[in-house]
Amino acid sequence: MNNEARGVIEALRSGIPSKAVGSYFSESRASTMGKIHDKIDSATREGRSSGMVVVGKYGEGKTHLLNAIDVYASKRNIVVSHVSIGKESPIDKLPVIYSKLLSSTFLPNEAQPGISRALEKMIPDSPEANEMLNFASKSLTTNKLYYVLDAYLRSDNVEERYRLLSDIQGDLLPNSAVRAIAKSLRNEKVIFNTPFAKTKHMQDYFFFASHLFKTLGYDGWVILFDETELMGRLSKRSRMLGYANIYDFIFPDKRLENTFSIFALSASYEEDVIDRKNEYDTAIIDYGEDKRIRVALDCLRKGTKLYPLTKEEMKDVFSKLIAFHASAYEWEPPIDAEKLLKESGSAGFLLRTKIRYAIETLDQLYQYGDEGEAKVADLSKETFEEDMPE
Numbered sequence: 001m002n003n004e005a006r007g008v009i010e011a012l013r014s015g016i017p018s019k020a021v022g023s024y025f026s027e028s029r030a031s032t033m034g035k036i037h038d039k040i041d042s043a044t045r046e047g048r049s050s051g052m053v054v055v056g057k058y059g060e061g062k063t064h065l066l067n068a069i070d071v072y073a074s075k076r077n078i079v080v081s082h083v084s085i086g087k088e089s090p091i092d093k094l095p096v097i098y099s100k101l102l103s104s105t106f107l108p109n110e111a112q113p114g115i116s117r118a119l120e121k122m123i124p125d126s127p128e129a130n131e132m133l134n135f136a137s138k139s140l141t142t143n144k145l146y147y148v149l150d151a152y153l154r155s156d157n158v159e160e161r162y163r164l165l166s167d168i169q170g171d172l173l174p175n176s177a178v179r180a181i182a183k184s185l186r187n188e189k190v191i192f193n194t195p196f197a198k199t200k201h202m203q204d205y206f207f208f209a210s211h212l213f214k215t216l217g218y219d220g221w222v223i224l225f226d227e228t229e230l231m232g233r234l235s236k237r238s239r240m241l242g243y244a245n246i247y248d249f250i251f252p253d254k255r256l257e258n259t260f261s262i263f264a265l266s267a268s269y270e271e272d273v274i275d276r277k278n279e280y281d282t283a284i285i286d287y288g289e290d291k292r293i294r295v296a297l298d299c300l301r302k303g304t305k306l307y308p309l310t311k312e313e314m315k316d317v318f319s320k321l322i323a324f325h326a327s328a329y330e331w332e333p334p335i336d337a338e339k340l341l342k343e344s345g346s347a348g349f350l351l352r353t354k355i356r357y358a359i360e361t362l363d364q365l366y367q368y369g370d371e372g373e374a375k376v377a378d379l380s381k382e383t384f385e386e387d388m389p390e
Contacts, residue, residue, distance in 0.1 A: 005327035012321070013359045015352055021067060029065065029313070032304060036069060036262065043260040044078060044220030049210075051250035051261035053228075053303030055269075059352035060306055062264035066224045069262065073222040074108055079213045081105040082224040091231050092241035094202035099170030101223065102209070108218060115209075116165055118216055124153040128215050135211050139255060140204040144175065144196040147182040154185045170205070172198060203248065207255040220258035223249065228300075229266035232273035239279070240287055243300075247292035250299055263303075270301050309351060314341050318358055325362045333362055 011021050032054070042048045056062045066082065073080050081101040085091050089100045104113050122129050133153075136146035145168070152164040160181060167173040175196055182190045194201070213221050231242045249261040273279065274297060283293040309317065318337040326333055340361060344354045364370060 002327040002330075005324045006329070008324050009321075009328045009359060012355055013363075015356065021064060029061070029306065029309070032065070032306065033068065033072075035304065037072065040069075040073060040076075040078070040220070040222060040260045044076070044258050047258055049252045049254075049256050049259040051223075051252070051263070053250070053263045053265055053299050054306055055265050055267050055300075055303040056306030057267045057350065059350040060267075060308070061351045062266075062306060063226055065306065066226055066262070066264055069222065069224060073220075074106065077108050077217075077219045079105060079107055079218050079221045080224065081221070082226065084226040084230075085228050086230040087233070090234055090238060090242065091225075091228070091245055092234065092238040094206075094245060095170065095172060095198045097245075098202060098205050098209075102169045107213075107216075115169065115212070118212075119152070119165060119168065122153065129153055131215050132208075132212060135215075136208060139211075140207060142192055142194040142196045142201050142204060144178060144192060144201075145204060145208050147178050147190060147192075148173070151178070151182045151185050155181070168205075168208075203253065203256075207253070207257075210255075210257040210259050214257050220260065223259065223261040225249075225261065225263040228263045229269045229273075232269060232277075236277070236282060239273075239277075240282060240293055243279075243283070243293040243296040244290060246299070247296040250296070263300075265300055265303055267305075274301060311341070314354070317355070318344075321355065321358055322362065325359070325366070329366055331366060333365055335362070335365060 008021055036052070039050055039052060043050060054062060054065060056065075070080050070082065082104050083089050083097060083100045089096055091097060102115060105115055106113050107115065107118060110117070122132075129149075132149055133146060136149055137143055140146075148164050148167050152161055152168070155161050155164065163173060163177075164181065167178070175192060179190045179192075196204075210221050228246075231239055234242065246263060249263075252259065252261075279297055280294065283290075283297065287293050315337045318340045322333050322335070322337060322340065340358050343361065344357045
């Protein structure tokens with residue numbers, strides 16, 4: 001029995017996102033994937049950081065696409081971070097987003113997420129340490145991270161080093177605490193060129209992380225934002241701040257190095273949120289001077305569309321499903337991709353529903369030798385009722 005094949009089938013059956021599924025089914029949507037690969041290569045090889053939006057119906061494969069991108073990037077010595085936008089990680093709050101991203105950051109060839117092991121290997125006065133200190137002191141808006149990293153490299157106190165390392169990963173220390181630690185280690189007065197404020201200067205941490213990955217020898221950073229449509233449940237002010245932040249990822253400051261960001265968005269967002277809640281009017285009336293909001297709204301409206309797979313693409317997917325099911329349970333399914341695709345037509349139009357229908361059909365054949373009548377429940381429709389006050 002092939003446990004890997006069974007894991008792929010179980011992931012597809014349950015609808016749970018899986019990197020393994022992304023690895024074996026990455027050939028679907030060749031045109032869209034080609035466009036994304038070009039942007040990743042441009043960011044990592046030519047230093048042209050950028051971002052984009054992909055738009056698809058609920059259940060049409062947006063998360064699967066992100067997993068395929070994850071697999072592509074990881075094989076090319078690129079750091080990958082993945083976060084689902086929502087109430088626990090609202091896009092308007094960059095400190096929360098940064099912390100969530102860093103906790104789900106995978107360095108190439110590392111089985112566990114996070115960057116702590118890479119930082120723990122950094123030696124004082126090494127070329128990598130000196131490069132990061134120089135960058136943190138000269139290239140960021142504030143020099144807080146310079147003092148944090150310098151203190152981390154100097155200190156031999158385990159608890160102190162842990163607090164400083166946590167700050168780099170998003171568990172921010174107050175300015176006063178950083179000054180006190182740095183002063184005790186440097187034996188001199190510590191002065192911030194600009195007092196750090198997380199509402200104004202959080203981008204410094206993203207710039208620092210991107211330069212860190214480059215300094216450590218990785219080719220770039222790919223940031224995957226899933227379920228972007230859930231920002232539609234935020235308050236009006238939070239949505240506007242979120243749009244501004246999305247702009248900063250799609251059209252980043254040059255200090256965000258070798259980075260590609262992608263936002264996966266439900267196709268219903270334009271009608272249910274942008275149009276119904278008059279987002280453009282709000283942007284102009286309340287935030288007229290911040291053009292980032294209107295540009296971000298344009299990007300969300302005009303994002304790259306995930307159209308339904310063609311018949312040939314679906315046949316290829318179903319051929320792989322049959323092969324994986326056969327390997328997982330050590331049998332020979334008495335059905336081909338053509339027939340399976342034809343019979344899945346009654347399951348509706350959504351890719352996820354068709355796949356689950358096909359797997360249930362294969363399960364029926366395996367257990368009972370008969371196709372029976374596969375039934376897959378309809379997928380629920382997302383809603384955009386605000387769950388945060390205006």
